[in-house]
Amino acid sequence: MEEQRKHKDDKNKYSIIVPTYNERLNIALLVYLVFNHLPDVDFEMIIVDDGSPDGTQDVVKKLQEVYGEDRILLRARPKKLGLGTAYVHGLKHCSGNFVVIMDADLSHHPKYLPSFIKKQMETGASIVTGTRYVKGGGVHGWTLMRKLTSRGANVLAQTLLWPGVSDLTGSFRLYKKSVLEDVISSCVSKGYVFQMEMIVRASRKGYHIEEVPITFVDRVYGTSKLGGSEIVEYLKGLVYLLVTT
């Protein structure tokens, strides 16, 4: 049975796209953890760095020396160009048949990667998305206010959109490469509304979506890139998705 599974893993290749901006320390930690948790899996990491001034790219080059340039691909861009386009850019360099997207700041722990892969193999799903809101999942480091807005936003989105997933804004996901290419071409939003748009459009297109519980520990190093007028952006995003999907 173990031998069979190993063969299955050999046939599938997983490309992990990680957009980075000023993640000099986090990216090294992330890469170490990914390699630790995927010992028998054929994968590559594609790091899309948007011209970080803190030396992130130098760290990635050092990591390439340790782990190999065929396992860690640095595909940088000149400046901050946004998350959606970072994925599109990363996709161009993917050689796997599956694509994982995850954050660089360690809020997405690589230890869940095997469970994503397992879930996909068991169900044949086109997309496996991590959810923080079910039993077995969870968050840490969120104030009551943040939990409240998160919960309120979620209830609103569920009522309006009937998305079929419990965590809409999550960005820890495994896609079949062809599915990601299809969905991403029809998405136009920015930021986390983009993540919502991806999963809602995929749901509307009838793709088989599964969820796995994940835990989300809020950013340890560095400053979070969340800004001010989130609520307005979110509501605008909801209305946009309500009308156009």
Add this chain to the structure above:
Amino acid sequence: MKHIVKIMTLLVAISAFWMSLLQTSLIPRSYTWLLPLYFIVSLGCYGLLMVGVGLMQFPTCPQEAVLLQQDIKEAKVFLEQKGIDVSSD
């Protein structure tokens, strides 16, 4: 079918039902006029209830933060050996 069309159809169906109630006077007119208001208020209350319940049941994982710190320590040891700078700013 686009999602908004589904929602509109649902609203139209509910409105038609409400208007037929007005016509046939199964329920006294004075109540029927207020039904949409009751409906909206109930929807609002249900929403608030869901938010409250969700907030109380919000899954948390403080032990994960501890585990993460351990992972970070382990990672730093390995990376330092390989000559990668792991000092925080």
